[in-house]
Amino acid sequence: MIRLGVLGCGDVAFRTYLPGLAALRGRVAVSACTDPIAPRAAQFAEEVGALLGEPCAVYPTLDDMLKAPGLDGVLNLSPAPYHFDTTSKILNAGLNCYSEKPIAGTLEEARALMRLADDRGVMLLCAPATMASSRFRWLKEQIDSGLIGRPTLITAQQANMGPALWREYKGDPAVFYTEKVGPTLDTGVYPLHGMTGLLGPATSVSAVGGIVNPERISTIPERYGERIAVTGNDLMLIHLTWGGPDGPAFGQLFSSFSTPRTTQPVFEIHGERGSISIADIPTWYDLSRPVDLLLLNPSRDGKYETWVKAGPDDIGPVTQPIQSGPLHFVDVLAGREQPILSAAHATHVLEIIRGAEQSARQGGAPVMLEGF
Ligand SMILES: NC(=O)c1ccc[n+]([C@@H]2O[C@H](COP(=O)([O-])OP(=O)(O)OC[C@H]3O[C@@H](n4cnc5c(N)ncnc54)[C@H](O)[C@@H]3O)[C@@H](O)[C@H]2O)c1
Incomplete structure (x- = not known):
């Protein structure tokens, strides 16, 4: 069982990731989620918990969620302008990350994230999942x-x-x-x-x-x-x-x-x-x-x-290309396939x-x- 945290419970989380995660029932638990708008996180926790049959705890902030026990990785579904700061926190916490696109706002930031992932010995994969x-x-x-x-x-x-x-x-x-x-x-x-x-x-x-x-x-x-x-x-x-x-x-x-x-x-x-x-x-x-x-x-x-x-x-x-991303992330974490959606490709x-x-x-x- 791969245990994931979700940052950002907005449009893509509900409309696309949630139905895609259904395909991973029995292999994945979303055991933690957070959003600055608390009711969104609460609703996501309820729906993903029911969908996967595994409880999902709501955390008030990303910093709190990163202390949750037993996480294998985090899906970063926050808005584009926040990706550098939030992915930095996730990697710094020693957690693998799948970031929605873009990897960051600037090339310098993207390269800094790649270095950080290397330094921390964790994996950073990035959308798009084409x-x-x-x-x-x-x-x-x-x-x-x-x-x-x-x-x-x-x-x-x-x-x-x-x-x-x-x-x-x-x-x-x-x-x-x-x-x-x-x-x-x-x-x-x-x-x-x-x-x-x-x-x-x-x-x-x-x-x-x-x-x-x-x-x-x-x-x-x-x-x-x-x-x-x-x-x-x-x-x-x-x-x-x-x-x-x-x-x-x-x-x-x-x-x-x-x-x-x-x-x-x-x-x-x-x-x-x-x-x-x-x-x-x-x-x-x-x-x-x-x-x-x-x-x-x-x-x-x-x-x-x-x-x-x-x-x-x-x-x-x-059946939806965006859903191929979290599926691939989970398959890589589970050792079932090699990384395709590399941070280096997203940076290019x-x-x-x-x-x-x-x-x-x-x-x-x-x-x-x-x-x-
Ligand atoms: N909506 C889509 O159809 C779609 C499709 C593909 C990719 N994406 C990508 O998904 C990501 C999210 O897009 P969305 O459309 O779901 O946006 P959205 O605004 O609907 O949702 C983003 C959520 O993240 C929360 N959030 C988490 N951390 C935050 C922070 N530090 N600051 C501000 N808000 C924070 C917001 O409160 C909000 O609930 C973006 O990177 C976007 O490019 C979206």
């Missing part, structure tokens, strides 16, 4: 096996109007439209993690972007009509390069909280002799949906190209995002990346 999802594990196997030949291009999008219009969103959407978060740090991280998980560390990034809609009017029922000032870029068009002995590869990400919707696939990878495409509509969040695979026909006869449905035979116990994704912002400020000039 590469731990059944779909991207399968995709990596196909790419590595040469199914579509050498990959040359990945195109991706995460484009909508942002959380002010997500009717189901229960948190405060305002922070997402500031420089502290923005569309790339919030949702662009998913494809950036996938691109660099499949192709390895990127060599350079360039971008253009800006604030194209300076105000959002919320349509979340509880916040209907609230006006939100947009103070950070709400549109980013990002280009990535990869160098390598076998030839170059390129990436393109359309990342926006100012686009009503797009029918573009959420992620496409193209190789010398085939393409794989993941549709956004109705939702890329459902891992049970197959991807579209196209292989060129090299023979003289038959159709030049054919799209077929493809994907893993077994998607495992969770942060390096790309900060590099893209720098490039956009400089009118699109490329920024060289260190990689991981």
Whole structure:
């Protein structure tokens, strides 16, 4: 039995982690939780206790929870701006940590967290969980096996109007439209993690972007009509390069909280002799949906190209990519698999995002990346 603590009992904790943890009943106990808003922690403790059949104690503060006996690790589900401080406390307490994205606000902070985890001899894994999802594990196997030949291009999008219009969103959407978060740090991280998980560390990034809609009017029922000032870029068009002995590869990400919707696939990878495409509509969040695979026909006869449905035979116990993260964390803690969602990879994704912002400020000039 792996014993976890949960920091932050907000939207993602209730809507996504809780149903995902159901798949771990009998293997996991959430034996402690905390939130600065006490009733949220109390409600989470009640629901997770009932779900897993194991009692969950509520602690008034993170410092108190970190003294709880017998914890193997902590899920850090606090808002993005607090990740550095809170993950530092968790690691300093000698506990393993799975942090929601981003790993931290700056590269210096992210690297300090990696050093701290090493010094304390504990593990730090980080969302997004893209590469731990059944779909991207399968995709990596196909790419590595040469199914579509050498990959040359990945195109991706995460484009909508942002959380002010997500009717189901229960948190405060305002922070997402500031420089502290923005569309790339919030949702662009998913494809950036996938691109660099499949192709390895990127060599350079360039971008253009800006604030194209300076105000959002919320349509979340509880916040209907609230006006939100947009103070950070709400549109980013990002280009990535990869160098390598076998030839170059390129990436393109359309990342926006100012686009009503797009029918573009959420992620496409193209190789010398085939393409794989993941549709956004109705939702890329459902891992049970197959991807579209196209292989060129090299023979003289038959159709030049054919799209077929493809994907893993077994998607495992969770159906939502975000839920693959805590599942992977638990499997690593239990010694059932090797870490995939490394802090070094999350730090490289942060390096790309900060590099893209720098490039956009400089009118699109490329920024060289260190990689991981
Ligand atoms: N909501 C989603 O759909 C979603 C999806 C994927 C990832 N995430 C990530 O999950 C994390 C939490 O997002 P959310 O949408 O659940 O936010 P939220 O605001 O709804 O919930 C965060 C909770 O953390 C608590 N908290 C804990 N420590 C805190 C501290 N030190 N200061 C302030 N508040 C503290 C808040 O009181 C709140 O209850 C973020 O990193 C976000 O990027 C969210």
